Amino acid sequence: MARAEKEEIPEFDRDVWEYLTYAPGRTCSACSRKVKPLEPVRRRVEDRTSGAPVIVYRHNKCPSARAVAA
Secondary structure, eight states: OOOOOOOOOOSOOTTOOOEEEEOTTOBBTTTOOBOOTTOEEEEEEEOOSSSSOEEEEEETTOTTGGGSOO
């Protein structure tokens, strides 16, 4: 009987968004558009080399997500 290969799971995935929320007035990090009231966005905290971490928001379905390089 052949053994099943173990799936490698990264310890820390930088592309994982924390949760879906509403952040009216904030700016989308992908398209630089303001978030409208009741428009769902994804939230993530990014570490910086100097200073405090920064909170990043992105539209759940960003209109220009295809144009953004990962």
